[in-house]
Amino acid sequence: MEQRERSDHGPAADWLVELAQRHRLSPTQRQIVQRMLGMFPDVAFRSTVEIAELTGVSQPTVARLAAALGFAGFPEFRAALRDVVLAGPPAGPADPDRHGSGAIAIDQERANLASLRRVIDGDRMGAAVRLLAATAPLGVVGLRASAALAQYFSYFARRVLPSVHTLTDAAGIDDAVLQLQQEGASALLVFAMPRYPAATVAAIRQARGLGLATIVVADTALLPFADDVDVLLVVPVGTGLVFDSHAAVVVLAINLLDAIANIDPERTQRRLEAHEALVGRWAYEE
Known part of the structure; x- marks a missing residue:
């Protein structure tokens, strides 16, 4: 540029x-x-x-x-x-700190993070935590731009939950959702950032058809498929640069996982201690 x-x-x-x-x-x-x-x-x-x-x-x-x-x-x-x-x-009013699109994008992220507090403290967050804490296995969907968000959440979720499946392949999403239901899952977590892949919407509708509750993290309440969502967590994305920034979404994801972990603190402690026992095998120490 x-x-x-x-x-x-x-x-x-x-x-x-x-x-x-x-x-x-x-x-x-x-x-x-x-x-x-x-x-x-x-x-x-x-x-x-x-x-x-x-x-x-x-x-x-x-x-x-x-x-x-x-x-x-x-x-x-x-x-x-x-x-x-x-x-x-x-x-x-003049703002001397606004020196171009990068600084403006940071200002926007600050506003996004400020609005996130209402989501974290809201009733929908509580409902999402209860549904996700109760399901085993837990399926986490994220296609295209949302794939990294699903992988990030799943990486840490495996530290505290017994069975986590990350679904980022659109070609196999139908079979994966069906497999989750057959293994006893009761809920599905979906990251749906714009633009919304058709396969993501199809997975949400398939999950509901199979009796799974759908918890969706998206950027707006005005989703064209909002009627297919059981619990919608709205988190704004940063749009000040060429590509969307998901800073607020990442903060929401970690808060969501922290709340899920606190549902069963004894299990969480056992699993974290088991994980710590493995750290010496891969962590670099000079």
């Missing part, structure tokens, strides 16, 4: 970043926004063809960005961009 000039056009660039954060953009669209940050003030006076050439994408992709940002078309978006370049954004 080109480095943005530190000049009096900084507030206008911040306006573009904040506008992008208010909308759900694809990684390609976010990349265009980031490259545009290094093109101020000229970017406000360029055509879609010129911006496409400078950002390395097609002209229709630039036009679709304008629509994704809530404008009727690129001309309307460019007119708004010109207004903020020439006149500045609406009056507001």
Whole structure:
């Protein structure tokens, strides 16, 4: 990404970043926004063809960005961009700590973490803990962008729970969910970050059809498949950079696991001590 000039056009660039954060953009669209940050003030006076050439994408992709940002078309978006370049954004308190999209993204994560407290202290969290603590085995689903979240949760869950299955392969998800049910599972934990894979939704619906409770961690309460979810834990993701940041989701996952572990503290202690006995075999000590 080109480095943005530190000049009096900084507030206008911040306006573009904040506008992008208010909308759900694809990684390609976010990349265009980031490259545009290094093109101020000229970017406000360029055509879609010129911006496409400078950002390395097609002209229709630039036009679709304008629509994704809530404008009727690129001309309307460019007119708004010109207004903020020439006149500045609406009056507001200056924030000297906001030096570009990275700093703004950190500010957004702080807000996301602050909102997480309501989720952790809420009734849905308690319901999720009870359901997940009672199931054996425990299945943890995470496909595509959510695969790393499922693996992270499962890695630590195996320290305190007797049987944890990580489901990250869309091709075998149907068989895996059926196997869980046949082995006696009563609940399924699903990480569903945008964009939502069709196989994730199918797994949730299959689980409910088999009688499993579905606990879903997602970024919004307005899921198109919310009716198929028994317990929904809403955790916002960071959208200030090219790819989503799951910082708040990771914090939620560890809090969820901590609460599950506290349901049966004696079992947790036994399993943690057994794990500690193995640490010497793999931990590096100089």
